[in-house]
Structure formats: structure tokens, C-alpha cells
Amino acid sequence: xxxxxxxxxxxxxxxxxxxxxxxxxxxxxxxxxxxxxxxxxxxxxxxxxxxxxxxxxxxxxxxxxxxxxxxxxxxxxxxxxx
Amino acid sequence: xxxxxxxxxxxxxxxxxxxxxxxxxxxxxxxxxxxxxxxxxxxxxxxxxxxxxxxxxxxxxxxxxxxxxxxxxxxxxxxxxx
Amino acid sequence: xxxxxxxxxxxxxxxxxxxxxxxxxxxxxxxxxxxxxxxxxxxxxxxxxxxxxxxxxxxxxxxxxxxxxxxxxxxxxxxxxxxxxxxxxxxxxxxxxxxxxxxxxxxxxxxxxxxxxxxxxxxxxxxxxxxxxxxxxxxxxxxxxx
Amino acid sequence: xxxxxxxxxxxxxxxxxxxxxxxxxxxxxxxxxxxxxxxxxxxxxxxxxxxxxxxxxxxxxxxxxxxxxxxxxxxxxxxxxxxxxxxxxxxxxxxxxxxxxxxxxxxxxxxxxxxxxxxxxxxxxxxxxxxxxxxxxxxxxxxxxx
Numbered sequence: 001x002x003x004x005x006x007x008x009x010x011x012x013x014x015x016x017x018x019x020x021x022x023x024x025x026x027x028x029x030x031x032x033x034x035x036x037x038x039x040x041x042x043x044x045x046x047x048x049x050x051x052x053x054x055x056x057x058x059x060x061x062x063x064x065x066x067x068x069x070x071x072x073x074x075x076x077x078x079x080x081x082x
Numbered sequence: 083x084x085x086x087x088x089x090x091x092x093x094x095x096x097x098x099x100x101x102x103x104x105x106x107x108x109x110x111x112x113x114x115x116x117x118x119x120x121x122x123x124x125x126x127x128x129x130x131x132x133x134x135x136x137x138x139x140x141x142x143x144x145x146x147x148x149x150x151x152x153x154x155x156x157x158x159x160x161x162x163x164x
Numbered sequence: 165x166x167x168x169x170x171x172x173x174x175x176x177x178x179x180x181x182x183x184x185x186x187x188x189x190x191x192x193x194x195x196x197x198x199x200x201x202x203x204x205x206x207x208x209x210x211x212x213x214x215x216x217x218x219x220x221x222x223x224x225x226x227x228x229x230x231x232x233x234x235x236x237x238x239x240x241x242x243x244x245x246x247x248x249x250x251x252x253x254x255x256x257x258x259x260x261x262x263x264x265x266x267x268x269x270x271x272x273x274x275x276x277x278x279x280x281x282x283x284x285x286x287x288x289x290x291x292x293x294x295x296x297x298x299x300x301x302x303x304x305x306x307x308x309x310x
Numbered sequence: 311x312x313x314x315x316x317x318x319x320x321x322x323x324x325x326x327x328x329x330x331x332x333x334x335x336x337x338x339x340x341x342x343x344x345x346x347x348x349x350x351x352x353x354x355x356x357x358x359x360x361x362x363x364x365x366x367x368x369x370x371x372x373x374x375x376x377x378x379x380x381x382x383x384x385x386x387x388x389x390x391x392x393x394x395x396x397x398x399x400x401x402x403x404x405x406x407x408x409x410x411x412x413x414x415x416x417x418x419x420x421x422x423x424x425x426x427x428x429x430x431x432x433x434x435x436x437x438x439x440x441x442x443x444x445x446x447x448x449x450x451x452x453x454x455x456x
Contacts, residue, residue: 008213008285009296058218078299081284082198082275090359090431091442140364160445163430164344164421177323188396191347201337250334264421272414
């Protein structure tokens with residue numbers, strides 16, 4: 001079980017801020033592939049991963065990162081703080 | 083007649099902040115030469131003009147500058163504002 | 165070293181007055197304040213979303229990195245989230261250092277990293293609708309100088 | 311565009327609060343504040359001498375130059391003279407601009423020019439005697455980048 005959280009337009013496109021997922025995905029990329037197969041709104045949100053950023057357990061990470069032991073994965077567009 | 087003003091250690095070395103001088107000097111450099119001939123304290127203060135800055139009528143200038151029409155010449159060390 | 169992530173506004177005058185107050189080992193204080201700007205497209209308000217579980221830690225890491233790179237006496241970062249009107253304060257950074265070059269560089273570094281590496285997202289609500297603010301190429305470029 | 315040359319202290323909080331207040335065309339405000347620093351040689355006080363007939367004009371020229379080079383919404387320069395205790399404020403610069411790069415660069419430019427081109431001279435009075443502060447080579451170098 002892993003918590004998946006979404007921010008900004010990713011959250012809006014998928015239509016929810018957070019969900020708990022049962023998955024065997026070993027990497028972020030595998031998780032993305034699994035999500036895309038679920039429904040068109042996921043497929044659309046993850047169509048261009050170069051437009052997305054990912055954090056694993058609140059640390060900025062990348063799509064090759066392992067999910068071993070991970071409790072939370074977050075997907076969001078490039079940040080616009082400051 | 084020209085007003086000559088001194089600041090910081092130049093003022094201290096010469097021993098006064100301001101004086102009015104009758105001079106025929108046509109440039110700052112000529113004025114400096116004339117002042118140096120006056121007394122040892124002037125000679126000491128102007129011994130190394132590379133350590134000095136000059137303003138003519140409150141505008142930063144240089145030692146070649148003309149004194150035609152000038153009313154006030156100021157001598158001082160490099161500035162330390164901010 | 166202080167980081168505050170909050171919805172409430174802050175009093176820039178009070179923050180600056182209190183920062184590094186009376187410390188005679190610090191010769192230079194630099195502050196940056198970000199303000200909601202109306203670029204003439206009828207901005208009604210800005211909405212700032214963030215990632216509560218991550219934000220504080222992410223900013224503290226950026227601040228610690230600045231403290232390693234420059235000789236700083238102190239630093240302060242305040243960043244707001246939620247709805248903000250045009251003219252309201254978004255965030256501020258303050259750095260105190262013995263010398264001005266360190267204070268300036270650390271403040272610019274903090275700003276560049278907060279722009280692109282702190283988990284905030286801005287949405288603009290104008291009279292013509294709403295849109296997420298896009299990250300700028302130049303903001304990513306700005307990180308490369310450090 | 312404001313320049314104030316004064317012996318009295320100033321309230322940095324009040325100055326920053328009042329600066330560019332409520333202007334929604336300005337997205338970025340940078341301030342620099344200089345503080346009398348005791349570098350551990352028992353500074354009793356600092357004396358700042360200036361050239362009253364020249365100071366205001368010289369600073370206004372520097373400010374006008376900054377306004378030409380960068381897109382600024384406003385700027386403020388306050389510089390004190392007279393005797394100052396360790397920890398007291400010496401001066402401040404504030405810049406407001408649509409974008410942060412302009413606000414930062416203009417503030418650094420103003421500081422670099424105030425250091426070396428505004429007619430102020432600092433003397434330090436320590437327990438071991440008094441000495442004029444020497445201009446630093448690096449301050450002259452700093453001007454060359456502009």
C-alpha cells in the first residue's frame with residue numbers, strides 16, 4: 001500500500017488530491033505505467049512526464065527511483081514558489 | 083579666489099577643514115604643486131596624490147582638470163561609504 | 165535560522181526590525197520580499213497551493229545549504245499559502261552576514277531555490293478565468309549559476 | 311526615488327513598510343541595511359564624515375543611473391553621518407521592481423557605488439586609538455562589473 005498525492009493541475013486533472021493504492025510497482029516509472037492503464041484521466045495527466053516532478057517520501061526524486069519501503073509518492077508540475 | 087576643502091585624514095594632516103586661497107593655478111595639479119610649496123604639512127598631505135581623490139565644484143574630477151571658473155576644490159582620501 | 169510557512173500575512177517592518185537586531189557581529193542585512201503583482205490582466209487573486217508534509221523540510225534544507233556556502237549570521241524565510249490579493253505579500257527572505265557580498269549572494273541563492281525547489285504552486289484567477297503559473301525556463305537557468 | 315542624508319537614526323521596519331506599499335505593479339522588493347560591526351577590536355564608536363555640499367547630489371546621480379539601467383518601480387537610499395555605536399544602523403538601500411533580478415541587481419549596484427563614489431569617510435575609534443577606514447581594493451573591483 002502506498003499513498004499517492006497530487007498537486008496543482010495534476011490534482012485537478014486526476015480529480016482528487018490523494019489516494020491509497022495497492023501496487024507491486026518497484027519504481028516510480030512502473031507506478032506511472034500502472035496508473036496510466038487505469039483510466040483516461042490518469043493517462044492524460046501522465047502523458048508527458050517531462051512536464052512532471054515527483055517526490056518520494058517528501059524528497060524530490062526522479063522517475064527511475066525505487067519505491068522499496070516508500071510510503072508516499074507525490075506528483076506535481078514544476079514548482080513556482082517565491 | 084577659490085575655496086579649498088579637506089576631508090578625513092587630509093583635513094587632519096593639514097589641520098583645517100577649509101580655506102580660501104588666492105591662486106593663479108590653471109589646473110588641480112598646479113594648485114597641488116602650489117599648496118605643497120607652502121608648508122611641510124601640505125607637502126606631506128599631498129606627497130602621494132594616487133592616495134587622494136579630488137572634486138571640483140562638488141563633482142568627482144581628476145588632477146588634470148581645469149580650474150577655469152571653479153569656485154571650490156575638495157581633496158580627500160578614497161571614499162568609504164555604505 | 166528560521167523558516168515559517170503560513171497562511172496569515174506578516175508585517176515586513178516588524179520582521180525586518182526583529183531580524184538580527186542589535187547584533188554587532190553582523191554588518192550587512194539583505195531582504196527580499198515578493199508581492200502579488202497585477203500585470204494588467206485583471207488579476208482578482210492568486211491561490212498558492214503547497215505540499216504541507218514537505219514544505220518546511222524542503223525550505224530548511226535550502227537554508228542549510230546557504231549557511232554552508234556563505235558566512236551567515238542568521239537567515240529568515242517566510243512563505244505564505246492560500247488566497248492572496250494583488251499587492252499582498254507572498255514571501256520574504258532575510259540574510260545577515262559580516263560582509264555584504266555574502267548577504268546578497270545568499271539571499272539570491274535562497275530566492276532561486278525557493279522559486280524552483282520549494283513545493284509551492286501558484287494559480288492566477290483573473291476576470292478571464294484561472295490558470296496555473298508556468299515555471300519559467302529562466303528560473304531553472306538561474307539555479308545553474310550556483 | 312528618495313535620498314536622505316541624516317545624522318538621526320531611522321526605523322528600518324517603518325521604512326520598509328512604507329516603501330512601495332500596496333503597489334501591485336511591483337513584484338519584488340530588495341533592501342540592504344548596513345550595520346556598525348564590532349570586529350572584535352573593541353570598537354567604541356564609528357565616526358562618519360561627509361561632504362555636505364556634495365553628498366545629496368552624488369547619491370541622486372547614482373540613483374538616477376540605477377533607474378536608467380534597470381526597470382525599477384521605486385528606490386530609497388538613506389545614509390547617516392556623525393558618531394555611531396556598534397550595532398547601530400549606518401545606511402539602507404531599497405529597490406522595488408517588477409522582477410526580482412532587477413531589484414537585486416539595482417540594489418547591489420547602488421551599494422557598490424555608495425561604497426566608493428559617495429563622499430563619506432569612516433573613522434573607527436577603538437580602545438587602542440582611532441583610525442580612518444581604508445578603501446578596499448575589492449570595493450574598487452566591484453565597480454568594474456557594472
